[in-house]
Amino acid sequence: MPAPALRIRGLRKAFPKVVAVDGVDLEVARGEVFGLLGPNGAGKTTTLEIIEGLTSADAGSIEILGLTWEQQGQEIRSRIGVQLQSTSLFNKITPREALDLYGSYYPKRRGTQELLDLVQLEEKADAYHVTLSGGQQQRLALAMALVNDPELVFLDEPTTGLDPQARRSLWDVVRRMKGEGRTVVLTTHYMDEAEALCDRLAIMDHGKVIATGTPASLISELAIPSVVELTFEGAAPEPAAFAARLGQAVERRADLWEIPTPDPKTLLPRLLEAAEAAVVPFQQVHVRRATLEDVFLHRTGRSLRE
Amino acid sequence: MEWRLYARDRVAMFWTMAFPVLLLLGFGTIFRDGGGPKLSVVRVQSAVQSPHDAALDQALTDLQLKVQTLTKAEAEARWSRGETAAQVEPDGEGYRLRLNSYLMAQAGATAGLVNQAWLMAQARMSGAPEPQRIPVQVESPGHKRSTNYASFLLPGLLGLNLVSMGLFSVGMVNVSYREKGKFRRLAVTPLPKWIFLLGQVLHRLTITVVQAAILILVGRLVFGIQNQGSFSHLLLIMTLGTGCFMAFGFALSGFAETSEGYAAISNLVFFPLMLLSGVYFTLDAAPAWLQHTVALLPLAPFLRALRAVFNDGAGLAGHGLGLAIVAAWGFAAFLLAVRRFRWS
Structure with a gap:
């Protein structure tokens, strides 16, 4: 049996004024869409950034696809896809160039045209990044997270700030990721999004996981x-x-x-x-x-x- | 890729390319004829024009001083505006020299010439034979043909431009991109830091080479300044220098959290480098230990080699050690840059 997509034990991170992550345990199975739900400031993004290797933890262990950052950092980087909460690109880069460029950093890559099709950005493929709408920029960020054909994808608040229609079309892309057999870990503070997309959820508040389960089981436990x-x-x-x-x-x-x-x-x-x-x-x-x-x-x- | 993005930023491109050219055109035109700025003296008119006044004026002109004759009131006004470096006023039977303490270099040289002129004038009036003067010849230190001011300026501009590009623009851009989070997305890719930094340095290098080519071309077309040395030597020196100072910029950017902080740090490095490298004054009077230390800084050997090749047509012989110092600094700075570099 392969190792789980993600296993976290006792993760802790304190900033000077606040304990952002306070003893988080999580386990995500392969092929699952897993949601971290919680209000702003609950520690979702910090948790994700620690998993992605952007921030260091004070304590705790992380295993990603059975690998650890200390031992196999480069391999983890080449097998995960990441969408940051805000992806800041150069203003005058086009989606096609961005995908070509970021793809060139990986040993294994998906075709740029295929990715543009997947997120429905063919029409804007050669427009400058600044001229894209918020939804289009988010879809590009999603495509960039898939550029290396990753087994595990992290999405940090993929739909925050988007209008309902743009949110729906982003949900479709996430469902397609699952259809392709990828594991997806996403954060959100929209409960409808969590209910619509996630197989399993962890509800976070004040740096702690206060409940875990499928959306239906969490509700029926009430x-x-x-x-x-x-x-x-x-x-x-x-x-x-x-x-x-x-x-x-x-x-x-x-x-x-x-x-x-x-x-x-x-x-x-x-x-x-x-x-x-x-x-x-x-x-x-x-x-x-x-x-x-x-x-x-x-x-x-x-x-x-x- | 970077280069393409850069080309799209038309405003930035225009200024990086055009600014040194404008500087060259400006200074080159002002000092077009002759070697550098001409000395000038303000001559306050005597109440009554006497024969020795006429003799002095003649002698001043013979000595190639630029003489500006003003009334007492006009001269006083000009003096108080601080525009006058040296002023000759009638004083009893003779004259008096007034020198501006803020412009001592210019004023001192002028005073010497004025005194010489007065000796000449006195000799002429008394019918004595013309006093003999020691002949003066203007030459560039490389003993090649003496060139005009613009051709002296050009390699300096090339060098300075490159240093400021390395220390200020490159490092600043790096810090501000990091502040805006433009590098964070790269941090989650397997791209190693040193490849990213090397790419940045190479990108800047191509810009600098294009910039230098434009500057040299303009110098040649407008002022007829020829590169006296070989272009391959020039390219080698420019490449080493650019690499070195770019790496400096990147290394420093690793120490600053914000762009404001970077401005302070880069000035802290830039000014001592500039002042101690003999760009503005020589360090003959400085203590020996300081001179030895300064000899190890990269800016002076770089500028020396650049001038030697460009103005004097010298080869690289004799500059090997200097260029090795530049390369060593560049390499050390690059290693430091990789060590200190953070994505966010």
Whole structure:
């Protein structure tokens, strides 16, 4: 049996003011799309940069494709593909040149035309990098991560700052990577992205992994698989009094109340009755399945986007 | 690749190529006739023009001084603006010389000539035979034909341009690219640092050679300056020098975190190098240990070899040690650059 794509034990990294990575253990199997989900500052990027060899760790061990940085650094570099959080290229380089150039650094390389097709950049192949849109630049960065036909690909927030359409087309590329049998490790702070793309996830907060599993198992492990939402026009009122009357926890988000429940069927009639009695000026009622957002909220008491 | 990107940056290209040419054109035109800047003296008019005034003026002109005759008020105004180096004023029966302490080199030489002129004028007035003067001949140190100022300037410009390119532009660009994270993406590839740095040095080398070719061509077409030595020697010296100072730039860039920091560090290296290498003054009066140390710096042997070949048509014989010093510095700096280089 081949070594796992990635195995990390006790990884730790402290910066002068903050412990960015605080004892992280991870194991990623070959062929898997693995997500690191967490809010900004959770330590996702630092973890990734340590794995990629860009930053040194204070403690812990890393094995990549069964190799270690100390022993086989050059071999690791030639077998992994990396997309950095921001790929800063020379302004006046074209995608075709960038792929040719970066390809020339590797012993094994994929054809430039093939990569351009893969990320749908044929039309912009000879345009200067500065003239590309954010989505196109990200797709180029993705193609560059594949230039050496890597077994393991690291993507750091591949869709941050992109519009929904650009995100979808990037997701397609990630799915194609998986289809080609590559292992993908990505970071994101979008739960929908994690749910849509990842086979398995690690949720990170304050430098620690607080939960690991498939998106479905993480959600079903929650005792409260459903959430009832009352939406208001404008800001939601203070729910404390209403929560007491209902005998149930009510959380206030910007313009809505969230009431987590294992059993929405019996809650709903009680809820509507109580709301009418208390003259709560809500607009709509929604019942939805719990999401990774709720998992995060439940584990940390904070929202992902805070 | 780098070269192609560079060519696209039209503004940067224009200035690197055009600036030394403009300098050469500017200085070359100002000092076109004769050897270097001409000495000038301000002559304050006497209230009444006497015979010895006329004799002095004649003698000053004979000695090739540029004489500017002004009234007392005009001369005073010019003096207080600090533009006058030396000024002859009537004082009783004779004259008085006023020298500007800020421009002593020029003023001192002028004073000597003025005194000589006055001796000549006195002799002429008394009907004595013309005093004999020791004949002066202007020559370049290589004993070849004496050339004009522009041809003296040209190798200096080549050399200086290359040093400043190495120390300032190359290192600065390197630091600022690192600051902007342009190298981070390279760090995750198997590309070794030394190949990357060597590529950068070679890239800059081609630019410098093109730049030098343009400068030499302009010098030849506009001022008729010929390269007196062989072009292959010139190329060898330029290549060594460029390599050396580029490596310097890269090595220094490894010590600076930010571009501001780099500016300080490079000046710290550049000015002592410049001042101690005999570019501006000779170090004959300096203590022996300092002279020995300075002899080991790379700038002076480089400029000497460049001038010897370009202006005097000398071969490389006698410059072997100097060029070896340049090469050794370059190699050491390159090793240091590779050691200190960080991708981010």
